[in-house]
Amino acid sequence: MDYNFKAIEKKWQDYWEKNKTFKTHDDLENPKKCYVLDMFPYPSGTGLHVGHPEGYTATDIYSRFKRMKGFNVLHPMGWDAFGLPAEQYAIQTGTHPAITTNKNCDTFRRQIKSLGLSYDWDREINTTDPKYFKWTQWIFIRLFNTWFDENLQKGRPVNELTIPDEIKSLGDKEVRKYIDSRRLAYYENAQVWYCSSCRIVCANEEVLNDGSHEKCGNQVEKKYLKQWMLRIPLYAERLLKGIDSLNWPEGIKEMQRNWIGRSTGAEVDFRIEGLDESLTVFTTRPDTLFGATYMVIAPEHHLVDKITTDSYRKQVEKYVKQSALKSDLDRTDLAKEKTGVFTGRYALNPVNNSRIPIWIADYVLTGYGTGAIMAVPAHDTRDFEFAEKFNLPIICIQDPDVSDAEQRARILEGNECWTEDGIYINSSDPVTGIDINGLNKEAGIEKITKWLESRNLGRAKVNYKLRDWLFSRQRYWGEPFPVVHWDDGEISVIDEKELPLELPALEKYIPGESGESPLANAGEWLNVVDANGRRGRRETNTMPQWAGSCWYYLRFIDPRNDQVIFDSEKEKYWMPVDLYIGGAEHAVLHLLYSRFWHKVLFDLGIVSTDEPYQRLFNQGMILAFAYENQTGAKVPADQVTEKNGKYYNTQTGEELKQIVAKMSKSLKNVVNPDDVTEKYGADSLRLYEMFMGPLDVMKPWDERNVKGVFNFISRTYRFFAETGNISTGEEDIEILKGLHRTIRKVEDDIENLKFNTAISEMMIFLNLVYKKGKVTKETARNFILILSAFAPHLGEELWQILGHDHSLAYEPWPEVNPEYLKVDIIEYPVSFNGKMRFKIELPAEMNKDDIEKAVLADARSEKWTGGSKPLKVVVVPGKIVNVVVKPS
RNA sequence: GCCCGGAUGGUGGAACGGUAGACACGCAGGACUUAAAAUCCUGUGGCCAUAAAGGCUGUGCGGGUUCAAGUCCCGCUCCGGGUACCA
Numbered sequence A: 001m002d003y004n005f006k007a008i009e010k011k012w013q014d015y016w017e018k019n020k021t022f023k024t025h026d027d028l029e030n031p032k033k034c035y036v037l038d039m040f041p042y043p044s045g046t047g048l049h050v051g052h053p054e055g056y057t058a059t060d061i062y063s064r065f066k067r068m069k070g071f072n073v074l075h076p077m078g079w080d081a082f083g084l085p086a087e088q089y090a091i092q093t094g095t096h097p098a099i100t101t102n103k104n105c106d107t108f109r110r111q112i113k114s115l116g117l118s119y120d121w122d123r124e125i126n127t128t129d130p131k132y133f134k135w136t137q138w139i140f141i142r143l144f145n146t147w148f149d150e151n152l153q154k155g156r157p158v159n160e161l162t163i164p165d166e167i168k169s170l171g172d173k174e175v176r177k178y179i180d181s182r183r184l185a186y187y188e189n190a191q192v193w194y195c196s197s198c199r200i201v202c203a204n205e206e207v208l209n210d211g212s213h214e215k216c217g218n219q220v221e222k223k224y225l226k227q228w229m230l231r232i233p234l235y236a237e238r239l240l241k242g243i244d245s246l247n248w249p250e251g252i253k254e255m256q257r258n259w260i261g262r263s264t265g266a267e268v269d270f271r272i273e274g275l276d277e278s279l280t281v282f283t284t285r286p287d288t289l290f291g292a293t294y295m296v297i298a299p300e301h302h303l304v305d306k307i308t309t310d311s312y313r314k315q316v317e318k319y320v321k322q323s324a325l326k327s328d329l330d331r332t333d334l335a336k337e338k339t340g341v342f343t344g345r346y347a348l349n350p351v352n353n354s355r356i357p358i359w360i361a362d363y364v365l366t367g368y369g370t371g372a373i374m375a376v377p378a379h380d381t382r383d384f385e386f387a388e389k390f391n392l393p394i395i396c397i398q399d400p401d402v403s404d405a406e407q408r409a410r411i412l413e414g415n416e417c418w419t420e421d422g423i424y425i426n427s428s429d430p431v432t433g434i435d436i437n438g439l440n441k442e443a444g445i446e447k448i449t450k451w452l453e454s455r456n457l458g459r460a461k462v463n464y465k466l467r468d469w470l471f472s473r474q475r476y477w478g479e480p481f482p483v484v485h486w487d488d489g490e491i492s493v494i495d496e497k498e499l500p501l502e503l504p505a506l507e508k509y510i511p512g513e514s515g516e517s518p519l520a521n522a523g524e525w526l527n528v529v530d531a532n533g534r535r536g537r538r539e540t541n542t543m544p545q546w547a548g549s550c551w552y553y554l555r556f557i558d559p560r561n562d563q564v565i566f567d568s569e570k571e572k573y574w575m576p577v578d579l580y581i582g583g584a585e586h587a588v589l590h591l592l593y594s595r596f597w598h599k600v601l602f603d604l605g606i607v608s609t610d611e612p613y614q615r616l617f618n619q620g621m622i623l624a625f626a627y628e629n630q631t632g633a634k635v636p637a638d639q640v641t642e643k644n645g646k647y648y649n650t651q652t653g654e655e656l657k658q659i660v661a662k663m664s665k666s667l668k669n670v671v672n673p674d675d676v677t678e679k680y681g682a683d684s685l686r687l688y689e690m691f692m693g694p695l696d697v698m699k700p701w702d703e704r705n706v707k708g709v710f711n712f713i714s715r716t717y718r719f720f721a722e723t724g725n726i727s728t729g730e731e732d733i734e735i736l737k738g739l740h741r742t743i744r745k746v747e748d749d750i751e752n753l754k755f756n757t758a759i760s761e762m763m764i765f766l767n768l769v770y771k772k773g774k775v776t777k778e779t780a781r782n783f784i785l786i787l788s789a790f791a792p793h794l795g796e797e798l799w800q801i802l803g804h805d806h807s808l809a810y811e812p813w814p815e816v817n818p819e820y821l822k823v824d825i826i827e828y829p830v831s832f833n834g835k836m837r838f839k840i841e842l843p844a845e846m847n848k849d850d851i852e853k854a855v856l857a858d859a860r861s862e863k864w865t866g867g868s869k870p871l872k873v874v875v876v877p878g879k880i881v882n883v884v885v886k887p888s
Numbered sequence B: 001g002c003c004c005g006g007a008u009g010g011u012g013g014a015a016c017g018g019u020a021g022a023c024a025c026g027c028a029g030g031a032c033u034u035a036a037a038a039u040c041c042u043g044u045g046g047c048c049a050u051a052a053a054g055g056c057u058g059u060g061c062g063g064g065u066u067c068a069a070g071u072c073c074c075g076c077u078c079c080g081g082g083u084a085c086c087a
Helices: A005-019 A052-068 A084-093 A097-113 A130-144 A172-180 A232-243 A250-260 A286-291 A310-325 A328-333 A381-390 A405-412 A441-454 A568-574 A589-603 A673-680 A682-691 A703-720 A733-751 A755-772 A777-788 A792-801 A848-857 A859-865
Strands: A033-038 A072-074 A146-149 A154-157 A185-195 A200-202 A221-230 A263-272 A278-283 A294-297 A341-348 A355-360 A372-375 A398-400 A422-424 A458-463 A483-486 A491-493 A527-529 A535-538 A579-583 A616-619 A622-628 A640-643 A646-649 A655-661 A699-701 A825-832 A835-843 A872-876 A880-884
Touching: A005 A682, A005 A792, A033 A052, A033 A568, A052 A072, A052 A579, A052 A616, A052 A682, A052 A733, A084 A097, A130 A146, A130 A185, A130 A491, A130 A589, A154 A589, A232 A250, A232 A589, A250 A589, A263 A286, A263 A441, A278 A294, A278 A372, A286 A441, A294 A381, A310 A341, A310 A355, A372 A381, A398 A405, A441 A458, A646 A655, A673 A682, A673 A703, A682 A703, A682 A755, A682 A792, A703 A755, A703 A777, A703 A792, A733 A755, A733 A777, A755 A777, A777 A792, A825 A848, A825 A859, A835 A848, A835 A859, A848 A859, A848 A872, A848 A880, A859 A880
Parallel strands: A033 A072, A033 A579, A294 A355, A579 A616, A622 A699, A825 A880
Antiparallel strands: A146 A154, A185 A200, A185 A221, A263 A278, A263 A341, A263 A458, A294 A372, A341 A355, A398 A422, A483 A491, A483 A535, A527 A535, A622 A655, A640 A646, A825 A835, A872 A880
16 A cells, blocks of 8 residues: 555656647636746756746646635647857757757656656647747737827827828838837847857846856957847836736736836926037936036937047046947946046036036936936935035035934034935026925926926926837847848848748857857858849848747747747637746846737737736745855765754865755755655655745755655555545544645635645645545545645545546535634633633633633633722633723 | 845744744653563753742844834844846
């Protein structure tokens, strides 16, 4: 009667595969649908680690539960398989990335299948499959052919774009330019990070804080290269508003809001003395205009040349050059020490026409606002630091709301910066007529903005941190852009009938020098001639890895459709995703990009929902124990031995401290799920992943604890597989109560994704079963059904032993009978002054007064009341009694 | 710096403002066994104490609200993650 998990698990995995037990049918008539999605993995060469199955098990339990609750469940899996490692391997060995990729996918598929996850494998997709990326390219064409109508706050096809007559009159080329300037996808010179050692352009997230490339460690440099960009900021307001309606963790929602970074303020125009130009700044504090004592423009600002006077030109040019060379490392390292240079030029403050100097400094960024600021050192800490360093005037214009008299004096004298609220002083001008003295911040902002608008000197403005999205990579292993660059300068997308545009075979995958993609060597593939004999060259950049993952949830709906991206009736049925689980590291970028594409597709009528992911949950990272010595040096786990709860270095014998750290090769503490399934079985792995702790927190893997759930599974098997333990006749009332409480707890916990407590409840029930020694077949049935969501192999096996000849996957979830949840006797804890002293059993329906009487009548009360009347008695029916007595 | 999390026994962790430590690991003791493993049973926060009881104390630290605080509020400490001068 031993629990032979190897044979059992193999048997049922084969059964599910053979019978296609988890094939999802597009039963569009069934109103109960549930789309449960995992963030699909990048199939790396190292295979699965125990972090992957955490989320997969959670969604699997949820899916199995929903199926048993009568839902039509869509639960697919696929591969986000483009990526640099396969390409680098190709460079080294000449092996085509597709070969490496498919091999890795095979490993991942085998490993995932060995966990008994209930995916519909007929829907498996792979982002590198031309049949898939055909539609990624198709979406790109949509983005290219869409503009954003600010008035309707909606993306629309470019052929609905009205061309102003004055543009039309300038000819076709200008019309083309006008349209191109509105497209959601555009092609432009952009500053990118370039790694000369790998010869590739890197995404920001691949550049480490010290300015080195995360893959090779070499310093990256900045470079201007022609790039595809997507105008995601146009959707900033929609993306921001949409967040509110989502059932996502608050922290993630907040991170997205911060990333979008909406701020309200005003644009203000400053005339430049001696030039017929004005300098526009964005400020959130137009109310502090009277405190503006200088201006700063970014070194890359387009007016730098014009503004700089001859006598300062040399210094300025030197400074601009220097800051261009600076990596982010230098900028942050020197963050405390601000640098800058005077241009020799002055601007005029619109509120009082005072002359204020224009400086250049790299603490002002080109990419945000207008790339120029008005500096108000008295009320902005960065401006304050800069002004102190360069001895620029600091004028306090706000009497601060502060109680400390000394601090107030320092602020008024301009010796300390004040960024909070206060009452304006020195904020009026008889000539221009503006006066905000005596007002506070809110009123001041409003008044001065109105004044600026009425004089056409400025305007209220909303600004976002969100920037255009750099959407091209100089790599081979990505989706080719369906784009042709024509000799006459026109850029066009290819006809949809020509999709997919597949990658050409190459002999070598080495990128070109100066940052060109390997596709630049693609020979004939590159050349295109149109019907009129016009020559063109294909785009050599490829799309970033985000592209395929931005919309894969849509393809799962109809993955084999080669006519359309997906059937829209099916899309209407399945969308939105009801539950999406993955790591928090994708909190911002993947989810934001994906929402952006979805909204564009929604505007174009291609999808039926405004948001793709209704409910999101992030699993916490799984960590592992690691060891360090007195000096904090890490010792690889294979050089550590345990003795009486202490840890020692096997080489040196020194005592080590156990810490919790990320799993890493160097620490030798990576846990491979294959090893765990080999030793304890897939059901134990699944159960332990869930039992470790709450799904959303980080937790350390501790193999010793796998034994706990393994014991539980073995005990379950030993009990229910032994027919002698199954009784006939009436079920024991305690068993019934326990069973129904367990069903209720488990179903509630699954809905709330609290799998750890669901499992412990089942353990409690099993302990009760062992105590009683026998259960009825009905009880066994019900318990096996709820357990099967967690440990499906064991569930199926016991189900069969009970005499069933088909899978339990679609059996109805056991009904809770509320009769058995009722309690007639409550054991009230009785506390005196908040301290629990004794317990008393009272009928559940007893009212407050009677409870009070019963408690005070109890002999044990006298010890605490001293026989006198208590000051107060708090009775919470069903919960607790608290007697307040005079403290002795 | 800023933003977001977190801190509960030897360990992983439970706990609608209502009995702190469920469940599990580990450990200790017992049963079974020639013995061990496996299994089953019992105990297990700390301190004091006992014939049986019982008492004190305890959720990172310091205050507060409340009949009652791990939970709510204010002020810290430490740890983890994100971000980098966002005007």
